[in-house]
Amino acid sequence: MPFPxxxxxxxxxxxxxxxxxxxxxxxxxxxxxARDDAGRRHYxxxxxxxxxxxxxCAGGFSVLPDYGPExxxxxxxxxxPGISTENAALFAGGALTDAERAALAVAARAPRLMSICTAAFALAAMGVLDGRPATTHWLxxxxxRALFPRVLLDPDVLFVDDGDVLTSAGVAAGLDLCLHVVRRDFGAEVANRAARRCVVQPWRDGGQSQFIERPVPTAAGGATSAAREWARRRLDEPIDLDAMARAARMSVRTFTRRFREETGLSPSQWLLAERVEHARLLLETTDLGVDAVARRAGxxxxxxxxxxxxxxxxxxxxxxRRAFRANGHVTR
Incomplete structure (x- = not known):
């Protein structure tokens, strides 16, 4: 029996x-x-x-899954899942085998259909995305867009949730999409626990356009790590650049340069992102009023x-808070 x-x-x-x-x-x-408190799998x-x-596979090897289209x-x-750019181009041109076309036709009738990265080309080739918002790898x-002008493509986001059809951007954005679906199905607590097991962030701010020009951060430690930890412990307090530089025992000029090298952000951008993330955590996990959350997050x-x-x-x-409380579910 394929499914229990x-x-x-x-x-x-x-x-x-x-x-x-x-x-x-x-x-x-x-x-x-994704499991419940007793360790039972939800999926x-x-x-x-x-x-x-x-x-x-695009990586130069073959895989043999346990099941067929039944x-x-x-x-x-x-x-x-995503496919190689060469295959995406073939699918976009209609070069689907009879078996692929039949399988995708059945998949399109599922209560919920998801694509990761370039698999959006296959869905679009079947007409599934016509008139709907969707995304794919920015590259x-x-x-x-040229091949499928009827699709409402948004190349700047990590994923698009259009209810019964969901699409993600490239590669790691598939993690974001799947965690979003877990959060939508079973709430923030289950999604956060799954993210911890996978050693990834439960939620990433921003869209995929940030990855086009943003420099890649260096190792998580670095010369400014102590200042970052110092600031995280004081998010509810006024924090200025001079104080962060002193915590790192650097001049403001050196600290600012090293901070950007290590995080890809300016100190003020990083601090704002940390405060937003802390506010989100408080909104998800506490009953504090919005004023109290604002004060605690700085x-x-x-x-x-x-x-x-x-x-x-x-x-x-x-x-x-309505969408992401730990005991609630994401709603459209």
Missing amino acids: PDNRHKVAVLVLDGVVPLDLGIPAQVFGT AVRTCTPDGGPVR ILAGADTVVV HAARF FGTAVSLRSHLHRTVGVSPAAY
Whole structure:
């Protein structure tokens, strides 16, 4: 029996030719680690190919999942991992095998359909994304838009949740999407626990456009790490650049240069991001009023918190709390 006869949410991962290895592993890893307080799994994950045979990976090796397309009809969610750029181009041109086309047609009828990275090309080739918002890897956005003008492409976001059809940006954004789905299905506490098991952030601010020009941060330690820890312990207090530089035992000029080298951000940008993240945590996990959250996160006033939170995640503190409380569920 492909799926166990219990009430776990059934996830089928449909592997297409040229699958990206990292993308392939993400759904099983994230959904497989989503568990309740007693350690019971919330999802049953099964992986299949369109014809039940092996597929060639973009990494230069083949994989043979345990199942064929027969499992797709019984799935609550179908996930299509990313494919090589060469295969994405072929799929965009309609070069799908009969088995691939048939499998994707069944997948499109699932209660929920997800794509990671360039798998959006396969979904778009089937017409699934026509008239709907979607995303894919920013590097292929121009080509995608030219090939599928009826899709409402947004290349600046990490993922798009359009209810029953969800798409993600490149590679690691598949982690963001799957964790978002766990949060949507079972709440923030389960998603956060799954993220910790996967050793990733439960939520990343911003969109994928930040990765185009932003310098890559160096090691997490570094010369300014002590100042960062010093500031994290005092988020509810006024913190200025001079104080952070003193905590690092550097001049302001040297500290600012080293800080940007190590984090990719200016000290003020980093401090604001830390305060927003702390405010989000307080909104998720406490019953503190918005004014108290603002003070504890270092924003001073609820007005300031509302402004910064809306600019960062696009919602007010009250809306964020309704959507992401640990005992609640994400709503559209």
